[in-house]
Amino acid sequence: MTAFAAPYSLHVLAAVIWVGAMFFAWMVLRPAAVSELQAPERLKLWAEVFRRFFRWVWVSVVVLPISGIGxxxxxxxxxxxxxxYVHIMTGVFLVMLALFLRIQLLQLPELKRAIAEQNWPEGGAALGRIRKLVGINLLLGLAVVALASARPLF
Ligand code: HEM
Structure with missing residues (x-):
């Protein structure tokens, strides 16, 4: 095993956890929650899902640049x-980080406030805004993984 192996494994694991969880949330949990739950339960479910998921995103956003720069x-x-492609990966990471911080610091508090006030229409609107940014981050994350794995020669 070379010294490169440890940062490489950590880097790929962090990418898999972040991007894989966004894929699951968008493609599996979202349609299942829409089909099975009414607005109050659905909004409370998502607030709890984000609370737990974002802890892991914080780990990923720390591990990715440290291992990547290493x-x-x-x-x-x-x-x-x-x-x-390594420069592009770094640039896209900064965009993904900015979108994540926007969700964490601005949009998630809006969702929690709406739930506390039992304002379900406002909660639905806040969740819609979060869904849009998570969707963008999912597409960016998938694109970066495809690009990095292809290691293009440009
Ligand atoms: C500051 C941010 C980042 C830096 C400095 C960085 C840097 C690097 C470097 C130097 C490599 C090794 C390239 C090679 O061996 O040819 C790599 C590989 C990789 N990176 Fe990143 N990266 C960053 C962010 C990301 C992000 C946000 C993702 C995905 C969400 C990602 C996914 C990957 C993957 C999947 C590989 C493995 C590619 C392969 O060899 O098959 N990276 N990264």
Whole structure:
């Protein structure tokens, strides 16, 4: 096993946990909750799901740049020497981080407030805004995983 193995494994695990959980939330849990639950239960379920899921996203957003920058130093001679896909991966990460922080700091409190006030229409609107940003992050995450795995030669 080389020294590269540890950061590489941590990096891929962090990506799998974050992107895989977003895929499950969007493609499986969301339609199941819509078909089986009324608005109050559904909104409370999502608030609890986000509370638990976002702890793992915080772990991922710390592990990804630390392991990524570590690998960058081990594998390539300096920042400019890395292939373009590594630069793209870093840029997309910053966009994904910004969207996650927006959900965590602005949109999730809106959802919790609406639930506390039993304002279900407002809660539904807040959940819709979160769903949109999670959908964008899911697409970005899938694209980055596909790009990094393909290791294009540009
Ligand atoms: C600051 C952010 C990031 C940095 C500095 C970074 C850097 C790196 C580096 C240096 C590699 C090794 C490349 C190689 O060996 O050719 C790598 C691999 C990888 N990265 Fe990132 N990365 C970052 C964010 C992300 C994000 C947000 C994701 C996905 C959500 C991701 C997914 C992957 C995957 C799946 C691989 C393995 C590709 C493979 O070899 O098959 N990375 N990253």
């Amino acid at each position: 690998m960058w130093h081990m594998r390539f001679d300096g920042l400019e020497a890395a292939p373009r």
